[in-house]
Amino acid sequence: xxxxxxxxxxxxGQIGGGESHxxxxxxxFDKSVVEPVVxxxxxxxxxxxxxxxxxxxxxxxxxxxxxxLVFGKITDLVKEEEIELLHAHGSRAASNLLxxxxxxxxxxxxxxxxxxxxxxxxxxxxxxxxKSEELICNQCRQVICVSESNRETGEEMFGLKNAVVIExxxxxxxxxxxxxxxxxxQRLGLEADDYVAALIARMTIQKNPIIFAKAVxxxxxxxxxxxxxxxxxxxxxxxxxDFIRDNRLFRIIRQVPFRTxxxxxxxxxxxxxxxxxxxGLSIALLEAMAMAKPIVATPTDGTKEVIxxxxxxxxxxxxxxxxxxxxxxxLYDHPEEARRYGDAAYSVIEERFNSLRVSEAVTRIYQQILxxx
Numbered sequence: 001x002x003x004x005x006x007x008x009x010x011x012x013g014q015i016g017g018g019e020s021h022x023x024x025x026x027x028x029f030d031k032s033v034v035e036p037v038v039x040x041x042x043x044x045x046x047x048x049x050x051x052x053x054x055x056x057x058x059x060x061x062x063x064x065x066x067x068x069l070v071f072g073k074i075t076d077l078v079k080e081e082e083i084e085l086l087h088a089h090g091s092r093a094a095s096n097l098l099x100x101x102x103x104x105x106x107x108x109x110x111x112x113x114x115x116x117x118x119x120x121x122x123x124x125x126x127x128x129x130x131k132s133e134e135l136i137c138n139q140c141r142q143v144i145c146v147s148e149s150n151r152e153t154g155e156e157m158f159g160l161k162n163a164v165v166i167e168x169x170x171x172x173x174x175x176x177x178x179x180x181x182x183x184x185x186q187r188l189g190l191e192a193d194d195y196v197a198a199l200i201a202r203m204t205i206q207k208n209p210i211i212f213a214k215a216v217x218x219x220x221x222x223x224x225x226x227x228x229x230x231x232x233x234x235x236x237x238x239x240x241x242d243f244i245r246d247n248r249l250f251r252i253i254r255q256v257p258f259r260t261x262x263x264x265x266x267x268x269x270x271x272x273x274x275x276x277x278x279x280g281l282s283i284a285l286l287e288a289m290a291m292a293k294p295i296v297a298t299p300t301d302g303t304k305e306v307i308x309x310x311x312x313x314x315x316x317x318x319x320x321x322x323x324x325x326x327x328x329x330x331l332y333d334h335p336e337e338a339r340r341y342g343d344a345a346y347s348v349i350e351e352r353f354n355s356l357r358v359s360e361a362v363t364r365i366y367q368q369i370l371x372x373x
Contacts, residue, residue, distance in 0.1 A: 003035040004366050006085045007078060011092040013044030013059060014233070014258065016202050017168075017283035018089050018113040021146075021358075022046065024171050026055055028359025034366065037081050039074070041096070045260055056081075065092045065132075071099040078104055085109065085366055091116040091129075094136045107141040107369045109362075111166075112150055114280030114302075117157070120205065134158035141369050144362070146281040149301030166362065167305075168281045169355030174263055175290035177346055181267040188268070189254045194227040195332050197296075198269040200262065200284050201276075203234035208275040208298075208319070210236075213243055213253055215275075215324035220252045226328055228253035229269060266291040271331055271338070275316070275324055276300050286353055289345035294338040296327040306352075312344035 010022050023046060026036045038050055038057045047057045058077055062070045078086070078100055086101060086108040088094035094110045101108045117129035133154070137143050143163040145151040154160030190196055197216055201207040209230060216228030230240060230253060237255075244253050259265060262284075266272070272288035274297040279285075281302030288295060289306070295313035297303050309315040314331070316323035331338040367373045 002372075003031075003033060004085060004363075004370060004372060005035045005037065005081065005083055006087055006366060007037050007039055007081065007083045008087050008089065009039045009093040009097055010046070010089045011040070012042040013040040013047040014042065015045045015049075015260070017280075019044075019046040020283045020287075021111070021113065021168055022089055023049060024169060024355035025359055025362060026050065027053070027171070028169075028356045029363060030359075034363055037083065039077065041070070041093070045258070049260075062096065065095040066098075067096055068099075070096055075100045075103050078106065084370060087111070087362075087366075088136075089113060091133060091136060094140075095132065098136065098139055101139055108139060109142045109144065109365060109369070110136055110140045111144040111146065112154070112163075112280060113146060114278060115150065115153060115157075118206075118278040120277055130157045134160075137162065142365055144365070147302035147305050149305060150280050153301065164365075166358055167353060168283055168286055169353050169358035170283075170286045170290045170349055171355045172290060172349070175266070175287050176263075177290065177292040179263065179267075181264045182261070183268070184261065184264045185268050188229060188256060188265070190227060190229065190268070193225065195223075195225045195271070196227050196229050196269045197271040197273050197328050198229040198231065198265070199273050199275075200229075200231045200265065200288075201234075201274070201282075202232050203230070203236040203240050205236060206277055206279075207232075207234075208277055209240050210243055211275045211319060211321055211324065212273055213240060213249070214321045215273075215328065216253055217247060217249055218321060218325040219328040222325075223329055223332060226332060229256065229265075230254070231256045231259055231265060233258045262287060263291070266293060269293065271296065271328065273297065273324065273328075274303065275318075276303070277318060279303055281305070286349060290349045290353075292342035292346040294331055294341040295345055296324065296331070306348055307345070311341075312348060313341050
C-alpha cells in the first residue's frame, strides 16, 4: 500500500506546546505508512530538529491568521509535494489552510491545542473567535481535541460535532524519570540547596507569568531557600524582566530564554508551576509529570483532567498569588507529600500519555479518511 503523504501545518517553528506535539507525532509515525511534510509559518528550533531527522520542512512566513498573502503559496506547495491530506495544528495554521482546502478538495484534519476563544476576552471577541473556529471545524473531515473539556466547550459554544479526543502524549524515552542528565543548576545561576519552583512556558498572558513571579517573591520572604526559574520567550518576556528588575529579584528569580534541554532542566528543579488562565492540555505540564515532579497549577480545562487536587498535585485558584505561594511553602515543608504527588503524576503519564499511542491513533484517522485501512 502506498504511503500517506500528509502536510502537518503549525503556526511557528519555535518549540512550544503545539510544536512539541508535532515533533513527537512525526517522530512516532511508522514511516512505511505515513510520509509527513511539515509547514511552519516561522522558522525556528522545531524546523531545525525535524530537518536533522530527515523530515522535509517548508517555511512560509506570516504571523497573521486568515492571511490571503500566503494562500496561493500554500496551494502551490501542496500541489508540488503531491499532498493527499492536510493536518492543521492550532487555529492560526488551520485558518491559513482553508483556501487551499477549498481549491484542492483535499480532506483536512484539525487538532485543537486549546480554542482561540477564552475567558480573558470580551464577549464580542469570544463570539467572533467562536465563529471562526466553527468555520474551520465545519470544513474539516475530522477535529481532534486534546482534552474532553475542549471537546465539550466546542460543543457548547458552536455545536461541534465531528470531534474525537486524543490526549497529548509524551516521549518517555526523552523524558525518563530514571535517566541520566546534565547538572544544569550552576549554569542556570542556582545553588545546590535552592528549592526551585519553575515555570517553563512561553511568556504570554495565557501562562500568567507575573502571578508566578509574585508568588515566588512572597514565598521567598518566608523561606529564603525558595527560588524561581522562568524559562521561555514570548510577548511578555520584557514585562517579566521589568518586574524582576523593579522588585530587585535577580537573586530570587532566574529568567532564562527558551532552552532545548528541557529534560535536564526538569531534572534540576523541585517543583513545576503552571498558573495558566486557560489551556487545552499543556505539553509542558505532561513533561513535568513524566519526570515525576510535584505540580501546582490552576484548574484549566485540560489540567483538571490530569491533576487531581491532593492526589497527584495541588490546584490553586486563578490569579491567586497567596494560594500559589502557600503551595510552594507547603511542598517545601512536606517533602514526602511532594514526592508522593510526583510519583502519582508519573503513573498518570505512564498509563495514558505515551506519545506513540498518539501517533498510532492519528495514523488510523488518516487511513480511515483516505480509505487505506
